[in-house]
Each structure stands twice: as C-alpha cells, then as structure tokens.
Amino acid sequence: MTDKKSVRRQIDITDEQLLTLINQRLQLAQTIGEIKNREDLATLDPKREQEVLDRLKRFNTGPLTEEGLRNIFREIISAARQVQRPLSVAFLGPEATFTHLAAIKKFGRSTFFKPLPTISEVFMAVEKSNHHLGVIPIENSTEGVVNETLDQFVETKLQICGEIYLEISHDLISRSGQINDIEIIYTHPHAHGQCRKWLQGHLPQIPVLEVSSTGLAAQKAAHNPNSAAIASGFAASLYELRVVESRIEDHRENATHFFIIGPYAPGATGADKTSIIFAVADTPGALYNMLRPLAERGINMTRIVSRPMKTVAWRYLFFVDLDGHLQESALQECLHEMEEMSAFFKILGSFPKAEAIEKVS
Numbered sequence: 060m061t062d063k064k065s066v067r068r069q070i071d072i073t074d075e076q077l078l079t080l081i082n083q084r085l086q087l088a089q090t091i092g093e094i095k096n097r098e099d100l101a102t103l104d105p106k107r108e109q110e111v112l113d114r115l116k117r118f119n120t121g122p123l124t125e126e127g128l129r130n131i132f133r134e135i136i137s138a139a140r141q142v143q144r145p146l147s148v149a150f151l152g153p154e155a156t157f158t159h160l161a162a163i164k165k166f167g168r169s170t171f172f173k174p175l176p177t178i179s180e181v182f183m184a185v186e187k188s189n190h191h192l193g194v195i196p197i198e199n200s201t202e203g204v205v206n207e208t209l210d211q212f213v214e215t216k217l218q219i220c221g222e223i224y225l226e227i228s229h230d231l232i233s234r235s236g237q238i239n240d241i242e243i244i245y246t247h248p249h250a251h252g253q254c255r256k257w258l259q260g261h262l263p264q265i266p267v268l269e270v271s272s273t274g275l276a277a278q279k280a281a282h283n284p285n286s287a288a289i290a291s292g293f294a295a296s297l298y299e300l301r302v303v304e305s306r307i308e309d310h311r312e313n314a315t316h317f318f319i320i321g322p323y324a325p326g327a328t329g330a331d332k333t334s335i336i337f338a339v340a341d342t343p344g345a346l347y348n349m350l351r352p353l354a355e356r357g358i359n360m361t362r363i364v365s366r367p368m369k370t371v372a373w374r375y376l377f378f379v380d381l382d383g384h385l386q387e388s389a390l391q392e393c394l395h396e397m398e399e400m401s402a403f404f405k406i407l408g409s410f411p412k413a414e415a416i417e418k419v420s
C-alpha cells in the first residue's frame with residue numbers, strides 16, 4: 060500500500076538528488092567556461108546544445124514528453140551558460156511581446172534580456188557588441204514578411220545564427236478577469252485582425268484601441284481596471300493580469316518565424332539552413348538561371364521572398380533560405396555558381412534548423 064506521505068518523501072529525496080546533479084553539471088560547465096576563456100571562444104555553442112538535446116531525446120523513456128524534456132533542459136542549459144559568462148540578448152520590445160517570449164523559449168530564463176524599441180536598434184546594439192545576440196521577427200504565417208528586418212539584412216555585417224518558430228495565440232486579459240468590467244480593449248493591429256470574429260461575437264460594442272505592441276497593450280490594461288488587452292498568456296503573467304478568455308484567435312494555425320542575429324556563424328549540425336540575398340540582371344530567364352544550380356544539385360529552397368531594391372526602381376532583391384550548411388561542398392559549389400551569375404550576392408549565414416514550433420504556454 061503506497062500512502063501519499065511516503066511517496067512525497069520519495070519525491071523529496073529525488074529532488075535532492077536532482078539538485079545535486081544539476082549543481083554538478085553547472086560546475087562542469089564552469090570548467091568548460093575556463094577552457095573557452097583560455098581559447099577565446101564564445102560561451103554559446105548552438106551545435107553542442109543541439110547535440111545535448113538530440114542525445115537526451117534518444118535516451119528518454121518517458122513519461123516525460125519531448126516538449127517537457129526540451130523545456131526542462133532549456134533552463135538547465137540556460138543556467139549552465141550563465142555560470143560561464145552571462146549571455147546578453149537584445150530583442151524587439153517592449154517586454155511581454157511575442158519576440159520576448161520567443162527569446163525566452165530559445166535561451167531560457169537565466170539569460171539577460173534587453174528590450175529595444177525598433178528592429179534597427181536591435182541590429183545596431185549587436186553590431187556595436189552591446190549585446191551578444193539579437194532576436195527579431197522575420198515572418199508571420201498570416202501577416203507575411205517583416206520588411207524592416209529584410210531591409211536591415213542588406214547592410215548588416217551580422218549573421219543569422221539561429222531561428223525560432225513560435226505559435227501565436229491571443230488571450231483576452233485584464234486586472235479582474237471579469238468580462239463585464241471591460242470598457243476598452245488595447246491591442247496590436249495584427250492581433251486585432253486575428254481576433255475580429257471573436258470580438259464581433261462576444262464584445263461587439265467595446266471599442267478596440269490599436270497600440271504598437273501586445274506588450275504595451277498588456278501594460279495599459281495593468282494600469283486601467285476597466286480595460287483589457289489582447290496579448291499572450293505570458294504577458295498576463297508578467298503584468299499580473301487574469302485571463303478573461305484564452306485563445307480567442309479566429310484561426311489556430313498562426314506562427315511567427317524569428318531570426319537570431321550575431322557576430323558569428325555556428326558550425327554544421329547536420330540539420331541546418333543557409334540564408335542568402337541576391338539580385339539578378341534585368342534579362343529574360345535571369346531568375347530561372349539563378350535557381351537552376353539548386354535544382355540540379357537537389358538543394359531544397361524553404362523560402363523565397365522579393366523586396367524592391369531601394370536604389371533602382373522596379374528592380375528586386377531576393378531573400379532565399381536553403382536546406383544545408385555552408386560547410387557542405389555541394390552547397391558551397393552551388394552558391395559559388397549563383398554568385399557568378401548575380402548582380403548582387405550576400406550570404407547571411409548558416410544556422411541549425413528549428414526543431415519544432417514552440418508552444419506559447
């Protein structure tokens with residue numbers, strides 16, 4: 060017969076063992092940190108982190124889910140980086156935006172995060188080495204590409220060193236959590252657009268005031284007890300707000316793609332992507348010819364986006380993501396061939412592919 064008290068005693072003993080083991084792991088990370096200092100290497104090693112997670116996934120017998128494993132080890136690895144040299148990550152703020160949440164999902168809560176008001180300021184801060192890395196949105200599955208991010212990539216010396224996909228889901232949140240207290244709703248125009256049907260069905264008379272981010276909307280709702288915000292559940296917990304109704308978006312399939320930018324490119328993991336920008340001559344078949352080397356070598360293109368070249372009217376830059384790493388010879392040869400044909404060519408970096416779409420909760 061197992062009674063609650065004795066099982067809880069076993070849980071306490073297990074926790075003590077876990078804590079001892081976590082501290083042991085952090086001490087080992089400190090030793091790695093000293094070696095990295097001697098060899099002048101960066102603390103963050105995305106390739107190694109991926110190997111650690113892949114290995115553990117193979118070991119896991121359950122009942123811990125794959126997502127649970129990722130969540131737990133994200134925080135352990137975050138603490139292991141922190142005892143070496145604190146990692147500083149700038150992101151498109153303010154706090155409690157989806158970019159903030161994406162950054163936490165990637166780097167864990169032991170990281171130092173700095174919200175900055177614009178995408179160009181995130182680029183600038185990392186270029187000036189004020190922060191090790193930056194996190195910026197590149198594309199939303201319903202709203203499309205973020206042009207400001209594309210434009211920054213044309214000029215920057217930084218590389219793309221990682222990517223994050225985050226599920227986007229909106230909650231209606233307020234101080235009391237009571238729907239009857241709401242006289243005004245704050246939110247970002249995209250979130251407004253994504254929740255229109257729900258609002259028409261449930262709160263048709265309540266005015267919606269659009270603000271520059273869902274984080275700011277949550278901040279406003281925290282100041283006014285007769286208002287609510289459409290923002291993430293994460294924003295609710297950060298500003299101590301209550302959820303009036305969760306997941307009020309009209310379509311569930313909504314995700315945002317973020318890039319991590321930094322001064323260096325991670326090594327190959329075996330599951331990587333490479334991003335490039337190019338412009339082609341204004342001649343028939345130019346784009347077709349440019350993409351042919353990819354087709355011939357069976358290299359998969361995961362995204363192609365065009366953007367007007369600001370210096371010449373009606374000419375375009377193409378932003379392309381490919382499967383593979385620059386250290387792979389087939390991709391190297393292919394990019395070399397493409398560069399020869401292009402009017403402008405820039406490699407933005409090779410980075411490990413995101414494994415999964417991160418959940419908001």
Ligand SMILES: C=C(O[C@@H]1C=C(C(=O)O)C=C[C@H]1O)C(=O)O
Nearest residue numbers: 088091102103104107108136139
């Ligand atoms: C401990 C290290 O430093 C960091 C932390 C890691 C970890 O906790 O497993 C892995 C890679 C690095 O980002 C290491 O490089 O091994």
